[in-house]
Amino acid sequence: MRENFEKELKNLHLEIETMGNMVIKVIDNSVIALTKKNTDLAKKIIAEDIDINNMEKKIESHCLNIILRENPVASDLRFISSVLKIITDLERIADQGADIAEISLYLSDEDFITPIVKIPQMANIAQDMVRKSLEAFINGDLSLATEVIEMDNRVDELFHCLKNHLIELIIENPKNGTQALDILMIGKYLERIGDHAENISEWVIYFLTGKVPNI
Amino acid sequence: MSKIKIKDFNLFYDNFQGLKNINMNIEENKITAFIGPSGCGKSSLLKSINRMNDLVDSCVTNGNIYFDDKDIMKTDVTQLRKEIGMVFQNPNPFPMSIYNNIAYGPRTHGIKSKEELDKIVESSLRKAALYDEVKDSIHKSALKLSGGQQQRLCIARALAIEPEVLLLDEPTSALDPISTLKIEELLQSLKDDYTIVIVTHNMQQALRISDNTGFFLNGELIEFNETDKLFTFPENEKTENYITGRFG
Numbered sequence: 001m002r003e004n005f006e007k008e009l010k011n012l013h014l015e016i017e018t019m020g021n022m023v024i025k026v027i028d029n030s031v032i033a034l035t036k037k038n039t040d041l042a043k044k045i046i047a048e049d050i051d052i053n054n055m056e057k058k059i060e061s062h063c064l065n066i067i068l069r070e071n072p073v074a075s076d077l078r079f080i081s082s083v084l085k086i087i088t089d090l091e092r093i094a095d096q097g098a099d100i101a102e103i104s105l106y107l108s109d110e111d112f113i114t115p116i117v118k119i120p121q122m123a124n125i126a127q128d129m130v131r132k133s134l135e136a137f138i139n140g141d142l143s144l145a146t147e148v149i150e151m152d153n154r155v156d157e158l159f160h161c162l163k164n165h166l167i168e169l170i171i172e173n174p175k176n177g178t179q180a181l182d183i184l185m186i187g188k189y190l191e192r193i194g195d196h197a198e199n200i201s202e203w204v205i206y207f208l209t210g211k212v213p214n215i
Numbered sequence: 216m217s218k219i220k221i222k223d224f225n226l227f228y229d230n231f232q233g234l235k236n237i238n239m240n241i242e243e244n245k246i247t248a249f250i251g252p253s254g255c256g257k258s259s260l261l262k263s264i265n266r267m268n269d270l271v272d273s274c275v276t277n278g279n280i281y282f283d284d285k286d287i288m289k290t291d292v293t294q295l296r297k298e299i300g301m302v303f304q305n306p307n308p309f310p311m312s313i314y315n316n317i318a319y320g321p322r323t324h325g326i327k328s329k330e331e332l333d334k335i336v337e338s339s340l341r342k343a344a345l346y347d348e349v350k351d352s353i354h355k356s357a358l359k360l361s362g363g364q365q366q367r368l369c370i371a372r373a374l375a376i377e378p379e380v381l382l383l384d385e386p387t388s389a390l391d392p393i394s395t396l397k398i399e400e401l402l403q404s405l406k407d408d409y410t411i412v413i414v415t416h417n418m419q420q421a422l423r424i425s426d427n428t429g430f431f432l433n434g435e436l437i438e439f440n441e442t443d444k445l446f447t448f449p450e451n452e453k454t455e456n457y458i459t460g461r462f463g
Binding site for chain 2: 002071072077209
């Protein structure tokens with residue numbers, strides 16, 4: 001048995017779990033910052049994005065180190081290459097959370113042109129997708145990974161509803177245009193977060209089955 | 216296309232069964248690697264392909280090995296070993312000049328003309344990527360060459376009798392990394408003209424150079440697959456456990 005190697009792999013599991021939890025919190029907080037017009041929280045999210053970037057670098061260097069020293073093959077190689085891909089998706093999700101926080105700062109002193117309903121719904125599903133995709137990775141759960149891929153359709157549907165609703169608001173009153181575009185951007189960021197969670201699940205499927213995802 | 220077909224092959228050393236019902240096809244112009252822990256039977260199978268095991272008194276085999284669809288047991292053994300050359304773990308040049316090491320085989324097969332032998336020596340050394348290093352000392356003792364050069368000389372010596380298949384039994388295990396790299400590159404360049412079978416303990420080597428890999432355990436062929444597939448998604452759990460170091 002390669003005890004040190006096993007220990008390194010366990011550490012990677014823990015690190016990716018930690019990074020995952022940080023990213024899920026960003027999605028949560030970015031929507032709270034928007035709906036509650038909490039500028040302090042928005043600024044905190046933006047400032048703390050660097051911690052997630054650093055976490056990505058740390059895990060990446062850990063993976064490269066293992067590749068260099070241990071020459072992993074078979075499931076170990078698939079695990080480490082999946083980690084390398086997954087952390088890129090997690091980092092992008094955090095960036096999108098920070099982008100939402102930034103828009104929420106512009107909107108903090110404006111009245112919303114419409115009640116913010118679809119956005120929290122999208123955020124809930126997207127966040128659930130990230131959580132479940134990581135759970136599928138940690139537990140090697142193929143059916144959970146497949147479930148996450150199906151969940152993305154719901155996020156896409158909500159985005160299209162949001163888009164149509166915003167178009168109606170612009171037609172109603174062109175002055176709504178500026179804020180409608182900001183809200184549309186937020187919706188788009190959440191829709192992209194769903195796509196990244198789907199990518200993570202595709203890498204989980206690769207890890208478990210060896211089938212290379214068509215991303 | 217299969218160059219060597221192994222069918223229901225069993226091998227015994229007295230009462231010990233070293234190989235159990237092996238079935239595999241070795242493809243032409245490909246490098247096939249045999250991997251597995253010590254005593255798994257990989258070298259025994261390699262030595263069976265050119266009937267080196269005939270020299271072991273206690274060794275008995277049954278089943279068939281076909282070389283170009285000819286049963287090797289029904290082929291003249293000298294002719295078989297001319298067509299299927301072998302290189303061993305430790306470089307074993309004859310205590311004679313570089314030239315005579317290579318000319319030895321062709322001479323025993325009846326080639327006497329100096330002009331012809333000169334050509335064979337030069338082309339064999341070139342094929343073994345050794346010519347440029349030894350061209351000025353070709354009549355000096357082969358024992359003065361470095362370990363890596365000696366092993367390439369042994370490959371050149373094997374190539375001089377124009378085999379179709381080259382069997383290599385851990386050819387780089389006694390060599391430094393640079394010499395190992397040279398041998399690996401040499402084998403990759405030779406596969407266009409030869410069918411190569413290599414036994415190696417170095418899994419990274421199997422990964423680097425081979426097209427197909429067979430994993431042996433306790434005399435059984437556990438898995439035989441394309442190398443990339445075997446090392447990324449092995450079909451058998453025993454293969455997975457061995458190559459990831461979770462076995463033994």
